[in-house]
Amino acid sequence: MLTSIREIGPSPPLDAVMLEARAAGFAKRSLKKAAKLAAIDLAIRCIDLTTLEGRDSPGRVRSLCAKAVAPAPGAPSVAAVCVYPNLVATAKEALAGSGVKVASVATAFPSGLSTLDVKLRDTQAALDAGADEIDMVIDRGAFLAGDEQTVFAEVAAVKRVCGDVHVKAILETGELGSYDAIRRASDIALEAGADTIKTSTGKIGTNATLPTALAMAEAIRAFERRTGERRGLKVAGGVRNTKLAIAYLVLIDEVLGDAWLSPDYFRIGASALLDDLLLQREKEATGRYGSFDYVSKD
Amino acid sequence: MGLAYAPSLESTPVEIAPRYEHFIGGKWVPSEDGATFPTIDPATEETLADVAVGTPADVDRAVRAARKAYEKYWKPMKPADRAKYVYRIARAITERSRELAVLETKNGGKPIKESRDFDVVQAAAHFFYYAGWADKLDWALRAGRTAAPLGVVGAIVPWNFPLLMAAWKIAPAIAAGNTIVLKPAETTPLTALALAKICEEADLPPGVVNIVTGDGLAGAALTAHPGVDKLAFTGSTEVGKIIARTIAGSNKRLTLELGGKAANIVFADAPLDQAIEGIVSGIYFNQGHVCCAGSRLLVQENVHDEVVERLRERIETLRIGNPLDKNTDIGAINSRAQLDKIRALVKSGIEEGATYVEQQCALPERGFFHRASFFTGVSQTHRIAREEIFGPVLSILTFRTADEAIEKANNTPYGLSAGVWTDKGAKSMYVAQRLRAGVVWCSTFNQFDPSSPFGGYRESGFGREGGVAGLLPYLE
Numbered sequence: 196m197l198t199s200i201r202e203i204g205p206s207p208p209l210d211a212v213m214l215e216a217r218a219a220g221f222a223k224r225s226l227k228k229a230a231k232l233a234a235i236d237l238a239i240r241c242i243d244l245t246t247l248e249g250r251d252s253p254g255r256v257r258s259l260c261a262k263a264v265a266p267a268p269g270a271p272s273v274a275a276v277c278v279y280p281n282l283v284a285t286a287k288e289a290l291a292g293s294g295v296k297v298a299s300v301a302t303a304f305p306s307g308l309s310t311l312d313v314k315l316r317d318t319q320a321a322l323d324a325g326a327d328e329i330d331m332v333i334d335r336g337a338f339l340a341g342d343e344q345t346v347f348a349e350v351a352a353v354k355r356v357c358g359d360v361h362v363k364a365i366l367e368t369g370e371l372g373s374y375d376a377i378r379r380a381s382d383i384a385l386e387a388g389a390d391t392i393k394t395s396t397g398k399i400g401t402n403a404t405l406p407t408a409l410a411m412a413e414a415i416r417a418f419e420r421r422t423g424e425r426r427g428l429k430v431a432g433g434v435r436n437t438k439l440a441i442a443y444l445v446l447i448d449e450v451l452g453d454a455w456l457s458p459d460y461f462r463i464g465a466s467a468l469l470d471d472l473l474l475q476r477e478k479e480a481t482g483r484y485g486s487f488d489y490v491s492k493d
Numbered sequence: 494m495g496l497a498y499a500p501s502l503e504s505t506p507v508e509i510a511p512r513y514e515h516f517i518g519g520k521w522v523p524s525e526d527g528a529t530f531p532t533i534d535p536a537t538e539e540t541l542a543d544v545a546v547g548t549p550a551d552v553d554r555a556v557r558a559a560r561k562a563y564e565k566y567w568k569p570m571k572p573a574d575r576a577k578y579v580y581r582i583a584r585a586i587t588e589r590s591r592e593l594a595v596l597e598t599k600n601g602g603k604p605i606k607e608s609r610d611f612d613v614v615q616a617a618a619h620f621f622y623y624a625g626w627a628d629k630l631d632w633a634l635r636a637g638r639t640a641a642p643l644g645v646v647g648a649i650v651p652w653n654f655p656l657l658m659a660a661w662k663i664a665p666a667i668a669a670g671n672t673i674v675l676k677p678a679e680t681t682p683l684t685a686l687a688l689a690k691i692c693e694e695a696d697l698p699p700g701v702v703n704i705v706t707g708d709g710l711a712g713a714a715l716t717a718h719p720g721v722d723k724l725a726f727t728g729s730t731e732v733g734k735i736i737a738r739t740i741a742g743s744n745k746r747l748t749l750e751l752g753g754k755a756a757n758i759v760f761a762d763a764p765l766d767q768a769i770e771g772i773v774s775g776i777y778f779n780q781g782h783v784c785c786a787g788s789r790l791l792v793q794e795n796v797h798d799e800v801v802e803r804l805r806e807r808i809e810t811l812r813i814g815n816p817l818d819k820n821t822d823i824g825a826i827n828s829r830a831q832l833d834k835i836r837a838l839v840k841s842g843i844e845e846g847a848t849y850v851e852q853q854c855a856l857p858e859r860g861f862f863h864r865a866s867f868f869t870g871v872s873q874t875h876r877i878a879r880e881e882i883f884g885p886v887l888s889i890l891t892f893r894t895a896d897e898a899i900e901k902a903n904n905t906p907y908g909l910s911a912g913v914w915t916d917k918g919a920k921s922m923y924v925a926q927r928l929r930a931g932v933v934w935c936s937t938f939n940q941f942d943p944s945s946p947f948g949g950y951r952e953s954g955f956g957r958e959g960g961v962a963g964l965l966p967y968l969e
Binding site: 214231448 | 496497498499500501606610762763764765766767768770771774810819820916936937
């Protein structure tokens with residue numbers, strides 16, 4: 196483990212034209228029938244079913260947890276439920292024995308603009324309540340000001356507090372301004388010990404995009420080549436339908452390979468996506484398009 | 494578990510008649526002697542249709558029909574009205590795009606993904622672009638000059654982009670007020686004939702566009718015909734030279750778009766993950782049947798091993814197989830003869846001591862297929878570094894400095910295209926200015942637009958297609 200930003204070499208440059216061309220290619224892959232059904236179930240298993248609103252209540256979280264465990268008859272459970280720290284205990288109780296994990300946002304989510312002390316206590320509170328995974332945010336202000344050491348040190352500090360608990364570092368790519376910056380932030384977070392790098396908070400206009408995810412996947416691939424360690428990717432926000440979810444699975448398959456096609460290394464942070472996946476799943480199984488009336492609204 | 498991409502076949506039906514005749518003077522007419530030849534699907538080796546074999550008499554008939562249409566309809570017509578016809582053709586191509594894509598893929602072997610997203614789209618774009626020029630021709634010239642058409646154009650096009658190359662010739666020729674006789678390639682006549690059908694349905698005056706199918710004999714007759722005012726040829730450098738010799742001393746104008754052996758230059762400071770994408774699209778697009786393919790990879794020696802390793806991994810994700818499958822990246826080689834030529838050159842590369850690497854995958858049992866492959870350890874002296882392979886086979890060479898890269902890139906009788914990959918703008922410009930190639934792509938490859946001129950230096954030909962420059966060869 197590196198201890199300082201100075202030990203990380205320069206990150207390679209990226210170029211938008213071919214990056215975006217390659218990303219567009221993933222959406223052109225066409226999966227049908229059994230292949231599509233398998234992809235839909237895999238996508239469901241990779242979902243972090245998320246609710247991050249000011250009006251989240253224990254009742255709302257319990258209801259979402261029930262859906263996370265059994266989204267529809269025959270459908271697999273999702274990977275995790277993602278909530279604010281104060282609702283972790285509620286989610287933990289509702290998901291007990293189900294195998295579905297509880298993820299908590301932390302570190303002054305979504306802006307990440309607080310003192311390190313507050314961020315670490317925020318994280319500790321989520322851990323104390325039983326969180327299995329921590330979705331932290333990096334300090335974009337520091338990153339854009341050129342203070343990479345602060346970004347690096349904060350991720351490392353959060354990982355230290357978490358120990359074996361899985362840490363996802365949210366880069367909030369929509370605020371970073373370029374693919375080069377996204378690659379740089381990815382490299383810093385990975386070197387600082389983040390288990391997974393995650394695109395966005397879902398709280399700003401620009402969410403995950405295929406080219407952004409590709410830039411981050413290239414960083415994960417390079418990290419694995421360099422260190423032999425496999426790290427994960429989470430795309431969050433804007434993944435609303437089955438077609439797009441499958442395009443991300445294709446990206447993971449073709450850029451990172453089979454080994455990453457599991458909830459251990461790939462997650463989709465979403466809420467509305469699950470309903471569309473269930474609808475498409477029903478369609479593939481029965482040959483008929485169903486109605487959202489038959490999909491539970493949670 | 495991996496993702497399984499079950500076959501996902503393009504299902505748009507396309508009507509293929511059992512027999513096709515020439516399209517001359519607005520009518521479908523058989524060959525003088527009634528002879529036909531079969532045209533096949535290179536992915537299945539099955540016959541799709543029988544097509545008329547053009548004779549010198551057929552060519553003569555077509556040139557006369559074009560002359561008559563030129564004098565009677567096309568020359569006297571108001572330019573704005575000519576534009577309407579060209580727009581109509583463009584719209585019809587767009588409306589029937591999926592059908593044309595399927596036909597192109599069946600007859601030529603290219604993946605449906607490419608015929609659908611590239612060939613047909615670009616063909617329509619060329620007609621739209623030149624339709625806009627039809628009533629503004631004087632503006633293509635220097636101020637104070639007046640543009641006039643040349644008369645009858647003879648065009649001979651290759652099999653790698655059958656519909657698109659037909660569009661590259663027909664669109665500027667007729668928008669400029671000429672009439673045209675086009676001979677499609679022997680192995681891929683069907684989309685040109687579908688385009689003739691579109692012209693017929695667009696009520697284009699009879700004889701403005703004529704299609705004579707057949708082999709080299711028809712091409713030779715068209716080349717030598719005294720009634721042709723201008724020849725436009727796209728194809729091999731070998732045939733281009735014969736054409737130039739044939740018409741020497743005649744009054745015919747000529748443009749040639751011939752072969753290439755483009756250098757794709759990758760510097761150590763390039764965005765390498767993206768450069769890999771450019772290398773892949775540069776050589777494996779359309780099975781490498783591309784005159785401007787980036788078939789010589791010049792990679793800076795200090796990143797050679799890394800680039801080769803990444804390319805080796807990347808080609809494993811390319812899917813080769815049924816061209817009608819939407820997931821296919823590499824389709825069928827166009828013909829048995831071309832597959833034999835590619836294999837012969839691969840053999841020569843191995844014999845000359847280069848190291849051959851190809852993707853590990855099964856090939857379909859029928860049809861003409863060749864795996865995505867590359868050679869490392871290639872020297873400038875090897876045949877695979879000098880001759881156009883016209884297949885999915887890349888030759889990788891190394892260089893140490895920018896000037897050495899430029900020297901190696903220019904060390905070829907060709908000069909159609911080149912690519913430069915570096916993160917430094919100034920270096921990119923320095924190299925691009927010194928490359929003797931008609932098109933230089935910086936940090937990308939194989940980008941086309943009807944407004945952008947395309948053409949070669951030296952033995953890659955002369956004259957430009959696309960843009961204003963592409964209009965001038967069709968104007969007096």
